Amino acid sequence: MGRRQLWDQDEVLASAMRLFRHRGYLGASLRDIEEATGLHPGSLYRTFRNKDGLFHAALDAYNERVVQGRVRVHLLEPADPLAGIRSFFTSAIETGAEPDPGCLLTNTAVESFTLPETAAGVHHGLAAIEGGFADALTRARHRGDTPPDLDVATTAAHLLALYQGLLVLVRAGLPRTTLHSVTDGAMASIGSLRTVRKQDDHE
Amino acid sequence: MGRRQLWDQDEVLASAMRLFRHRGYLGASLRDIEEATGLHPGSLYRTFRNKDGLFHAALDAYNERVVQGRVRVHLLEPADPLAGIRSFFTSAIETGAEPDPGCLLTNTAVESFTLPETAAGVHHGLAAIEGGFADALTRARHRGDTPPDLDVATTAAHLLALYQGLLVLVRAGLPRTTLHSVTDGAMASIGSLRTVRKQDDHE
DNA sequence: TATTTTTGTGAGCAATCGTTCAACTACGGA
DNA sequence: TCCGTAGTTGAACGATTGCTCACAAAAATA
Numbered sequence: 001m002g003r004r005q006l007w008d009q010d011e012v013l014a015s016a017m018r019l020f021r022h023r024g025y026l027g028a029s030l031r032d033i034e035e036a037t038g039l040h041p042g043s044l045y046r047t048f049r050n051k052d053g054l055f056h057a058a059l060d061a062y063n064e065r066v067v068q069g070r071v072r073v074h075l076l077e078p079a080d081p082l083a084g085i086r087s088f089f090t091s092a093i094e095t096g097a098e099p100d101p102g103c104l105l106t107n108t109a110v111e112s113f114t115l116p117e118t119a120a121g122v123h124h125g126l127a128a129i130e131g132g133f134a135d136a137l138t139r140a141r142h143r144g145d146t147p148p149d150l151d152v153a154t155t156a157a158h159l160l161a162l163y164q165g166l167l168v169l170v171r172a173g174l175p176r177t178t179l180h181s182v183t184d185g186a187m188a189s190i191g192s193l194r195t196v197r198k199q200d201d202h203e
Numbered sequence: 204m205g206r207r208q209l210w211d212q213d214e215v216l217a218s219a220m221r222l223f224r225h226r227g228y229l230g231a232s233l234r235d236i237e238e239a240t241g242l243h244p245g246s247l248y249r250t251f252r253n254k255d256g257l258f259h260a261a262l263d264a265y266n267e268r269v270v271q272g273r274v275r276v277h278l279l280e281p282a283d284p285l286a287g288i289r290s291f292f293t294s295a296i297e298t299g300a301e302p303d304p305g306c307l308l309t310n311t312a313v314e315s316f317t318l319p320e321t322a323a324g325v326h327h328g329l330a331a332i333e334g335g336f337a338d339a340l341t342r343a344r345h346r347g348d349t350p351p352d353l354d355v356a357t358t359a360a361h362l363l364a365l366y367q368g369l370l371v372l373v374r375a376g377l378p379r380t381t382l383h384s385v386t387d388g389a390m391a392s393i394g395s396l397r398t399v400r401k402q403d404d405h406e
Numbered sequence: 407t408a409t410t411t412t413t414g415t416g417a418g419c420a421a422t423c424g425t426t427c428a429a430c431t432a433c434g435g436a
Numbered sequence: 437t438c439c440g441t442a443g444t445t446g447a448a449c450g451a452t453t454g455c456t457c458a459c460a461a462a463a464a465t466a
Contacts, residue, residue, distance in 0.1 A: 002412025003462040024314060026229040030454060040415055041455070051454065102313065109375035110305065110313040111227060122375050157381050158388030162361075165368025172312035172325050178360050185361030189392035205442025206432040233424060243445055244425070254424065 009047075012037045013061040020058055021101035024111050052115060059121040062104045067125045075132035081140040082187065085133065085159065089183040092166060093176065106167045126160065133159045137190070146191050155193045162186050212250075215240045216264040219257055224265075224304035227314050228258055255318060262324040265307045270328045278335035284343040285390065288336065288362065292386040295369060296379065308332075309370045329363065336362045340393070349394050358396045365389045 019028050019036040030041060030051060037044075048054040074091065078084035092103075105125040108118060133156040140146050166182050222231050222239040233244060233254060240247075251257040277294065281287035295306075308328040311321060336359035343349050369385050 001410080001464045003414075003464095005413065006462095007414095024229070026227070027314075029452075031452085042416080042457080043414060045455070046413075102315075106371055107313050109371050110310050111230075112305075112374060119376060123377075126372070126375060126377070154384045154388055157384050158365075158392070161368035161372055161385040161388075162365050163368065164371040165364035165366065168309055168312050168367040168371060169329070169364055171315055172329060173322060174326075174329070181357045181360050182364040185357055185364075185392070185396055188395045189361070189388070192391045192395040193388055194391075204434055204440085206444075208443065232422075234422085245427080245446080246444060248425070249443075 007037075007039060007043070010061075012039055013058050016054055016058040017062050017066075017104065018101065020055060021062075021104050021107065022099070024107055025055055026111065052117075056115075056117050056121065059104060059108060059118065059125075063121060063125040063128065067105065067128050071128055071132035075136045078136075081136035081143070082145050082190070085136050085140075085190070086183065086187055088132075089163065089166060089186055090180070092163070093170060093179045093183070095170075100170055102171045103164075103167045106164055106171070109164075126164075129163065130156050130160045140190075147194060149194045150191065151193045155190060158189065158193060159186060162189075210240075210242060210246070213264075215242055216261050219261040220265050220269075220307065221304065223258060223261055224307050224310065225302075227310060229314065255320075259320050259324065262307060262311065262321065262328075266324060266328040266331065270308065270331050274331055274335035278339040281339075284339035284346070285348050285393070288339050288343075288393070289386065289390055291335075292366065292369060292389055293383070295366070296373060296382045296386070298373075303373055305374045306367075306370045309367055309374070312367075329367075332366065333359050333363045343393075353394065354396045358393060361392065361396060362389060365392075 015036045015038075016033060019032060022028075023032065030044075033044070033051075033054070034040060044054065048057055070088065070091070074084045074088035075081070078087075095101075105122055109122050109126075112119075134152055137146065137150065137152045137155055141148065141150050141152065162182070162185075166179060166186075169179060169182065218239045218241075219236060222235060225231075226235065233247075236247070236254075236257070237243060247257065251260055273291065273294070277287045277291035278284070281290075298304075308325055312325050312329075337355055340349065340353065340355045340358055344351065344353050344355065365385070365388075369382060369389075372382060372385065
């Protein structure tokens with residue numbers, strides 16, 4: 001009943017996502033959004049309520065498609081979990097695309113402006129990454145690729161922070177060599193996090 | 204010659220810095236700036252040329268006062284360098300202030316919007332932090348607190364990334380326990396980065 | 407076919423943005 | 437004391453912001 005929607009919601013969210021990654025929430029005006037998505041204000045406000053609503057939808061789509069996709073490909077599926085973790089880091093450096101758009105989670109966490117719905121979306125995405133690390137580390141431990149007493153939870157949080165920091169440095173435009181040495185450091189640091197003992201052992 | 208300036212430039216830059224840390228560049232309007240600094244538009248534009256100029260001056264002031272101050276207190280001066288590194292991390296978590304304003308370097312690197320003068324300011328500040336880590340690590344190595352073949356440069360870059368990542372997670376509002384385990388991970392990972400060999404040793 | 411319902415279109419709203427500028431105020435030197 | 441100079445003030449500018457709404461177009465129902 002009624003006229004059919006002429007545009008594809010997935011495509012619109014994909015271009016909105018692209019725009020927000022490049023320009024941020026405040027930096028993307030509704031004229032920019034109109035140009036990027038091809039959607040006129042009326043349709044946009046009918047569907048997403050307002051700019052916040054569109055952003056929220058784009059963030060959700062980013063979590064579902066980009067984040068979970070990357071987690072699956074690099075952290076959950078590879079037969080060699082440590083190699084997967086490494087490629088998760090290096091793929092964030094070698095983006096190919098000319099000016100790196102940055103991660104929408106990182107950018108949103110920092111731009112913040114404390115929209116509660118947005119905070120929940122960021123937490124959700126970060127938890128997905130952390131969970132992916134934890135899964136890969138557990139599998140690596142079972143394969144004997146790490147010390148048997150590796151503290152999986154702590155190491156996963158450690159890698160999450162390192163990954164977010166890497167994205168900041170990528171965004172800051174630091175040289176590739178520096179960024180790759182961060183990746184090397186990430187890999188080397190796996191194994192240094194053991195379960196806490198009463199006494200700290202030597203090395 | 205002429206009327207005397209009624210306001211103190213350091214105080215104005217301090218409040219501008221505070222405002223930019225909370226709201227970001229785009230999120231801080233000139234009306235906000237006027238309210239925060241007490242400066243009327245005319246005086247502001249006479250002194251700083253425009254909003255970019257004020258932001259640039261505030262970023263420089265942040266580097267000189269906050270960043271270099273923190274680097275000195277936690278990384279350069281402490282007799283125990285590793286304890287200093289730890290306090291450098293924990294002091295970023297326990298800010299005391301209710302809503303954490305975040306680090307202006309991190310926020311600016313992510314908000315980006317590629318203002319060339321701004322990029323230089325960010326690089327400068329990040330280099331100061333990395334340099335502080337390198338100094339502390341070198342001293343720790345001389346004291347015998349780390350393996351003698353510690354790769355100081357790589358570890359410093361590693362800690363810089365970890366620190367920036369921690370600030371993102373702080374800004375995202377992750378629980379204290381998670382943040383502190385990141386710090387623990389940072390300390391534990393020092394020592395895992397040796398100078399590269401032909402063969403990788405066990406452990 | 408006539409009617410109802412949904413969607414597309416874009417001109418235009420009030421509010422706010424960064425910025426300018428003319429009038430005003432205080433100081434030093436003649 | 438009068439003038440030149442530097443600083444302060446705040447009204448107001450054009451541009452842009454997020455957003456609304458009256459109208460046109462297309463599909464489903466009668």
